[in-house]
Amino acid sequence: MYRVFGMSSSGNCHKVRLVLENLRLAYEWVEIDTLKDETRTATFLEMNPNGRVPTLQVEPHVYLAESDAILYYLAEGSRLWPAGRLPRAQILQWMFFEQYSHEPYIAVARYVRAFLPPDSPRRADLPRLHERGYQALDVMEKHLAGRDFFVGEAYSIADIALFAYTNPAADGGFDLTRYKCINAWLARVKVQPGYVEMPAPG
Numbered sequence: 001m002y003r004v005f006g007m008s009s010s011g012n013c014h015k016v017r018l019v020l021e022n023l024r025l026a027y028e029w030v031e032i033d034t035l036k037d038e039t040r041t042a043t044f045l046e047m048n049p050n051g052r053v054p055t056l057q058v059e060p061h062v063y064l065a066e067s068d069a070i071l072y073y074l075a076e077g078s079r080l081w082p083a084g085r086l087p088r089a090q091i092l093q094w095m096f097f098e099q100y101s102h103e104p105y106i107a108v109a110r111y112v113r114a115f116l117p118p119d120s121p122r123r124a125d126l127p128r129l130h131e132r133g134y135q136a137l138d139v140m141e142k143h144l145a146g147r148d149f150f151v152g153e154a155y156s157i158a159d160i161a162l163f164a165y166t167n168p169a170a171d172g173g174f175d176l177t178r179y180k181c182i183n184a185w186l187a188r189v190k191v192q193p194g195y196v197e198m199p200a201p202g
């Protein structure tokens, strides 16, 4: 059975849960509180020297880090990772986009607003995070016009990777009301098999 070391209110960790639930894979969830530095203990660093969740135990003493790599590992051989060289490369394209152009702004704005104290000096970063986060949302909105899902008209790990922090973007101060196509896509993701809500921070 898989064992996930994760924080339930983290979008990166919630991605892993969405794949496991969608594919009905058996797993045990070990809750890790990153705010209490539980990712920085000697025991945790043995599993993931980068000190981050999610970390997946795939078999005794074998661990996998980085949410999108975990998504690929779990989805291999399933409908969430369809056949074909180009569709697979397109899925990876959106997952790299998520990690470089989306998550660093939309997830980090949520972290600053919803997890740090109201007087945190990191609030000064919010205008820049919002500017870059809205750029990512604009790219998604344009791509989704006339499409149901990100790649090949089927739900895939590209959708799961992008859903995780787009759905709770309001926690980071983003207003999604003008994004008609994104809102329709969020609703489509929420009716996929095994969909579960991510708990609110705190």
Ligand SMILES: N[C@@H](CCC(=O)N[C@@H](CS)C(=O)NCC(=O)O)C(=O)O
Pocket (backbone or CB within 6 Å): 007, 010, 011, 012, 013, 034, 039, 040, 051, 052, 053, 054, 065, 066, 067, 068, 099
């Ligand atoms: N690129 C990584 C990012 C993982 C990450 O930043 N995880 C955060 C929680 S969302 C974490 O573990 N923070 C704890 C820390 O930095 O000590 C992924 O996609 O898994």
